[in-house]
Amino acid sequence: MSANHAEELSLHPGEIAKPNTGWIWKTFWVLVIITAFEFLIAFTMTSPGLRTFRNSIFIVMTILKAFFIVGEFMHLKHEVKSLIWTILIPTALLVWLVVALVTEGSYVGEVLSHMFS
Amino acid sequence: MAQSTTLQPTAATTDFADAPRSGTWDGGNEPFRASYGKLMMWFFLLSDTFTFGAFLTAYGLIRHKHGVYTGPAKDFFFSTAHWPVPEKVFNAFPGFHGVDLPLAFVALMTMILIFSSVTMVLAVEAGHRLDKADVQKWLLWTILFGSMFLSSQAWEWSHFIGGHEEPTIMADGTRFFGANLAMNQYGPPLFGDLFFFITGFHGTHVFSGVILLIWCFIATTNGTFEKRGHYEMIEKIGLYWHFVDLVWVFVFTFFYLV
Known part of the structure; x- marks a missing residue:
């Protein structure tokens, strides 16, 4: 610019x-x-x-x-570094949330499939 | 230590408030070197990221909770027992009735949105040069591509709701076409719900974006930004528009490809 x-x-x-x-x-x-x-x-x-x-x-x-x-x-x-990090750090936490809940989903599915057997 | 406690008369105490204080924490600074409006747009987009993040996280959890089809691809069938393969659900193209064209239409929609992002950034660039005619031209292109995307999504939705040629035979022997919020012919009920909510929420964002762009075009034509001396509003709306494109990149991967 x-x-x-x-x-x-x-x-x-x-x-x-x-x-x-x-x-x-x-x-x-x-x-x-x-x-x-x-x-x-x-x-x-x-x-x-x-x-x-x-x-x-x-x-x-x-x-x-x-x-x-x-x-x-x-x-x-x-942009300045502080603005870059302000946007990136919260977004990085979201990545963790996705990984955690995908793992949780597989576990829930497994538990439900064995519930009645 | 002794030196630091002795008070030195500063400019502010001798001349009272004539000279503003200019230290880092004395106010009046722009630590992010971005205007208030642009910064607030960034923070709004961050909060919007969490909303879409919640949708995609829920999608990940629900999808992994359901079974996966493990047989050969050519024998795939729709069933509530396993999550559908996207290539088998989204394989229609307007004007090519009955032809199996997996993901072709969604590829077109992706290209339209990438194009609209490019014309948007061209409008922002024209704004930096205070080139009113160019700003108008590129805004019109962006509005056109945005509207094309919305029409494509309307077609996609009506096809999804209307259903495929072949009905799905339900457990009680009834034939079922298409989708609603309670059930759908493609897979588990939540598949349809997530489709409606994720693409619907994204489509609502595109729609608001088009409205904002139309307003920007009118304001540019009236010379509002010319009088202001800068086209920062175009930049702010541009940030929002690119964010909508960004969300589509993620929806495209996680809903249509993976």
Whole structure:
């Protein structure tokens, strides 16, 4: 953004700066390629034995996409460190909650299936 | 220690309140170097993250509580005994009646939303350059893609509620098509409920986003932001819009892929 402001200063009154959109389209292509890769995996890696591996790939790809959307489009990567941590730490706790309750869910299911046998 | 307790006359005590105090904790600072409005939008989005996080956490728990279909993929059948495979539920595309196109429509919806995010960030960029015409152009594109996404979701919902060609035979021998909140032909009742609540809640967010964008477009056209001298409102609404795209990325993975 600092480059943008420097440009604005050298402008004549009423003149509009040239668009600077290279980074936006770069991020767009990254998102498209990751999504395409996800579909490729969804249709080629179908064997039940690879289920866990396949799902971990999906989760890693999702977090990667989230990184690009939040970091570049929402500009968080270029904010001050304290703001970045303010957003990331509570979100990290949520990840723990998901892992805990998924484990709990498997356990509840197992208990219920043995309840009457 | 002795030195620190002796009070030095400061500028504030000699000139009274003429010179404002400017220490880190004396107020008037922006520790986050973000304006009040943008910071509050971030905190709102954090709270919204918890709402969607609660939905996806509940989805994880309920899904793992139910049985998994373990047979070969080609023999898969809908049953309340196991969680449905998403490829078998979401395999329809408008205009291709009866053709098995797994996840094709949801891929299109994902692309539409990514596109809308790009046009949104282009509008924000145009706002930084105070380029009113460009802001208007990109806002219109974003509104268009947002509306396209909402229409796609409306179609997806009506197809989900209407049901597949083949009915599911219930335990008492009756045939059942489609879905409602009490039961559905695809799997356990909670599968339908979670579909309605998660995609519905996300769709409501997209809808509010489109309304906010339309308001932004009107305000831009009227020159409200031009008079203000900055287009920060576009940035704030942009943050919200990207968040909606972000939520879809997670819904897409956990509801449609995994």
